[in-house]
Amino acid sequence: MALQISATRPEHPALLLELPWHLPLEEWPEAYLVPLPRGISRHVVRYARAGDEVIAVKELAERPALREYELLRDLDRIGIPAVDPLAVLTGRTDDDGSPLESVLVTRHLRGSQPYRSMFETTMRPATMHRLMDALAVLLVRLHLAGFAWGDCSLSNTLFRRDAGAYAAYLVDAETGDLHPRLSDGQREYDLDLARVNISGELLDLEASGALHPSVDPVEFGTEICARYGRLWEELTRTSVYPAGKYHYIERRIRRLNDLGFDVAEMQIKHSADGDSVTFVPKVVDAGHHQRQLLRLTGLDTEENQARRLLNDLESWMATQDDYAPGDPLAARPEVLAHRWVRDVFRPTVRAVPPELRGAMDAAEIYHELLEHRWYLSEQAQADIGLDTAVADYIAHILPTARESLRPTTAD
Template identity: 55%
Template sequence: MPQSLQITAAQLDPALLDLPWEVALEEWPDEVLAALPRGLSRHVVRFAKLSGRVVAIKEIGESVAYREYELLRSLSRLEAPSVQPIAVITGRRSPDGEELNSVLVTQHLQFSLPYRALFSQYMRPETATRLIDALSVLLVRMHLTGFYWGDVSLSNTLFRRDAGAFAAYLVDAETAELHPSLTNGQRNYDVDLARTNIIGELMDLQAGEVLDEDVDVIAVGDRIVQRYGSLWSELTDEETLDPGERWRVTARIERLNELGYDVGEITLTTDVDGTTLRIQPKVVDAGHYHRQVMRLTGLDVQENQGRRMLNDLESYRVVHDRQGEPLEFVAHDWLAEVFEPTVRAIPRELRGKLEPAEVFHEVLEHRWFISERQRRDVPLTEAVRSYITDILRHRPDEQAYLGSDTGEIPRVSDY
């Protein structure tokens, strides 16, 4: 083992000493490597087995390695979505005395894939826009911490599916800087660079016949500008809530949903100026809401119905100050105190008009509408009575259409 070898790590894993640091990374033997898909990189990158886990090793200049290591440690302390740094190793030399590049060792993000692997294995063409949405969330979250990326691209990002969520993680911070906060110029430069890089990366996929040539890569690149702008505004616009204004929390969630994002976390902070609302977004995959509602409540509902129910469950959790409790416990009480009483309140003769989950959705929609119109938090029981009287009684029975000839149903209008 070369005597000049230096390892800098917050917690040293002795197994690091067993890896062949005296060999150039691109020549490492297969027995120490893990066969995982690699993304595009300007440096040599390999995945290696270490103490029953997998680490990513990147050959890089010494000063850049230390700088990136410290930046990743800072992001870890901020709980930002990025890979976790393990060590920087310098002083490498081959057996004949040749100097070898320093390396940065990071923890491999389990179940994550680079964008090229996602496209080449099993993804549909519309995956491009889904990745852009996830990258938009990542970029907004990074900017909120004061992190200037300086090289935003799909190549410098890892994507992971986790219980229906589709999330992006920063994997390369060579050009990054961490500030107390960012100027509009810094943020806009990152977004513009992201657009340029994304268009180039997607064109590369088309040239390799991995991405359908009919995909408008310019439009996809423009999407990150639009999505970032909308999401940044929705998350950073200050909003102070007065007591009894729960409807405004629902309104904020609805606007996020319309942008295509789910609510990952809601935080309400009370101070002398009132209650401040903060929302952390995430991108979800098809079927996520249905599966979540089934797991938490046993109810078999449609996707959009499930989304509305989970949003209401999260609001219930916040309003009753139960964020620290397991969601399963909160869901049990929500089902008994909110969903079931709402459904039971529907008169028996009106229950054939809509299925229970759709009735609940429409009650929440009606409650939000009248709360916004009256500028107050309308109690659920009041909203149910109003909904039954003003909406449900005037609806046709949907069950009456089952088995009927749709050609006999009157046409409302021409399109």
């Protein structure tokens, strides 16, 4: 049987042909390999160079290789964080004509690491919690897409830190199944496997001395399931908001923030019955919001201010006709952010008379106005527009605040 290459793009076969497919993967010469850390796998896995790309090559039987390749392509199409499938090679033989196992080729996820590499030095519990939250986010997103993983574990996940954000990526889809919708039983089975696998992997780390002494492996495995449950409930709870009741949406965002998650993406779908909202969560590190707001808008603020302004920006972008995440023809986030600064942020801040602002800078003023709008909207149980909030803030809040700052004189 001749060597056959099934590839996602036409340029990949030519690059892959340069590699020594006539040799078992364990026998590949060092000249072809890239020395990157590898996780634990039931299969032989190696990193190699193909042209300008670094690829991961996994040796396994033909049928599961083809199946996993198609599953990874499906996950890529629906926007799930997973390794990028490049090709499957079947019909391999050695120099004597004896058959060799097929291989699955994926693109190396730049900047990612397997969990054991991250634990080579004892990791702080707070960082561990962020990584586990990232894994909970991944599992929720997989389940929302109808994907039953079948083997959720740290070993089958790659972690990447990008500009302060923590993200988990599926790296092994061999045991997975894609369905139109998952039953509660399928989700609970995945969760039970995740709890057992993660606790076992952390026990191994504990035995090797690479786990922080304050971390209980069994409790940690249970906690990730609890985090999953709270996030699943907050994301899947069906709510249709009356048109214009955006303070209800803001309330949902605040609950996600309280759970320790940020909103990476939000979509609002308009209908006659009201507005339905879809959220995509992410896990962020300290200072992330400052860096992101500065990159998008040029506004240099404190972290809490930045989080609040980014939430407002995200909500505003979701109402714009040319906002379509993932669509290459849609307006870029930087373009929309510039429009928000020009059309929303600056006019709102300028509505507050300079003589009443005191020492507050523009970002602090806007943050205060958003908080005041939230307070008024909660009181009224209806969305209070920024214009109304600004007028009320100028009339009732700023005079009181400035009066309290006046120096007192002794009698």
